[in-house]
Amino acid sequence: MPTTLNSIAKQGANGVAMMPIIQGVGRAAIEIAAVLRGAVFRGVLGGAGSENVQGEQQQKLDVLSDEIFLEEMRSTGFVCAVGSEEQEELLVIDEYAHADYVVLVDPLDGSSNLDVDGPVGTIFSVVRRKTANSDYPHVSDTLQSGRNVIAAGYVLYGPATMLVCSVGDGVHGYTFNPSAARFELSHANIRIPAKGGYYSVNEANKSSWLDGMGDNLDRMKDETGLGMRYVGAMVADMHRTLLKGGVFLYPADNKNTTGKLRLLYEAIPMGFVMEQAGGKSMSNGIHVLDIEPEALHQRVPVYLGAAANVDSLLG
Numbered sequence: 001m002p003t004t005l006n007s008i009a010k011q012g013a014n015g016v017a018m019m020p021i022i023q024g025v026g027r028a029a030i031e032i033a034a035v036l037r038g039a040v041f042r043g044v045l046g047g048a049g050s051e052n053v054q055g056e057q058q059q060k061l062d063v064l065s066d067e068i069f070l071e072e073m074r075s076t077g078f079v080c081a082v083g084s085e086e087q088e089e090l091l092v093i094d095e096y097a098h099a100d101y102v103v104l105v106d107p108l109d110g111s112s113n114l115d116v117d118g119p120v121g122t123i124f125s126v127v128r129r130k131t132a133n134s135d136y137p138h139v140s141d142t143l144q145s146g147r148n149v150i151a152a153g154y155v156l157y158g159p160a161t162m163l164v165c166s167v168g169d170g171v172h173g174y175t176f177n178p179s180a181a182r183f184e185l186s187h188a189n190i191r192i193p194a195k196g197g198y199y200s201v202n203e204a205n206k207s208s209w210l211d212g213m214g215d216n217l218d219r220m221k222d223e224t225g226l227g228m229r230y231v232g233a234m235v236a237d238m239h240r241t242l243l244k245g246g247v248f249l250y251p252a253d254n255k256n257t258t259g260k261l262r263l264l265y266e267a268i269p270m271g272f273v274m275e276q277a278g279g280k281s282m283s284n285g286i287h288v289l290d291i292e293p294e295a296l297h298q299r300v301p302v303y304l305g306a307a308a309n310v311d312s313l314l315g
């Protein structure tokens with residue numbers, strides 16, 4: 001009998017509490033994967049004609065994925081609010097405003113890959129609200145460091161749909177089995193290889209990187225001899241780094257002077273997963289998980305991977 005997503009309940013102290021939310025993420029993933037597969041026929045590829053709070057053009061699929069994810073979080077009954085990359089304000093789930101948990105989400109990561117049928121993903125994390133359950137949830141409930149994350153993970157919509165997550169007791173990967181219409185445990189206890197793998201970065205930006213990162217990268221390449229792979233969707237680049245080893249980075253540059261990747265929707269959840277898999281996640285001279293967030297849509301430089309490679313890059 002294959003182990004299904006319910007086995008999350010057996011993992012560590014937070015498994016039982018996180019089960020309904022992770023199951024909700026699984027349902028959202030199945031729906032989003034179906035929408036992605038049929039997108040060209042339903043006319044939902046292309047721009048939505050709107051901008052998100054970050055001033056980026058929203059794709060129709062960004063908007064649809066956001067709606068699907070929010071509905072599935074609502075249906076769990078355990079989530080009082082969702083902070084989404086696609087929403088300017090924190091979305092409070094009125095009927096469950098007293099619930100314990102806040103979820104942060106990048107509903108569709110790597111959406112520039114959509115037009116070329118490239119891989120995309122969903123990234124999420126869960127924290128316990130800071131304010132009392134009798135209070136209406138507030139944005140301050142979301143501004144918590146990665147040390148307070150209870151569960152985090154990502155879905156990769158590739159040749160197969162995979163949900164990789166951690167409830168603070170290691171990292172486990174579940175692959176959607178279309179014949180059984182459910183996620184089944186396929187990658188138990190993922191650990192990032194200490195050696196080997198690839199470096200993964202948009203090297204075209206190298207001349208505009210800040211903090212001397214171009215020289216650092218050259219030194220790391222000399223020291224490690226790693227080859228390069230880059231998809232341009234953080235979920236896909238993170239997944240390969242996790243399974244094959246190496247390092248993923250998105251430094252600050254002249255255009256994105258504080259970094260491009262979102263602290264709450266991308267850096268913290270991926271940092272949590274990377275550290276749970278035995279790797280290291282750094283930002284500006286600080287562990288990603290130690291950053292105290294100041295704003296919902298804050299951006300930071302990100303360096304994730306096997307500890308020796310991250311140290312070689314930043315050392």
Ligand SMILES: O=P(O)(O)OC[C@H]1O[C@](O)(COP(=O)(O)O)[C@@H](O)[C@@H]1O
Binds near residue numbers: 085109250
């Ligand atoms: O195209 P670039 O500048 O290399 O940026 C790629 C990065 O931007 C992102 O696409 C941003 O994610 P969104 O698609 O969710 O905005 C990351 O997935 C990826 O790591």
Ligand SMILES: [Mg+2]
Binds near residue numbers: 108109266
């Ligand atoms: Mg993203």
Ligand SMILES: [Mg+2]
Binds near residue numbers: 062
């Ligand atoms: Mg996105």
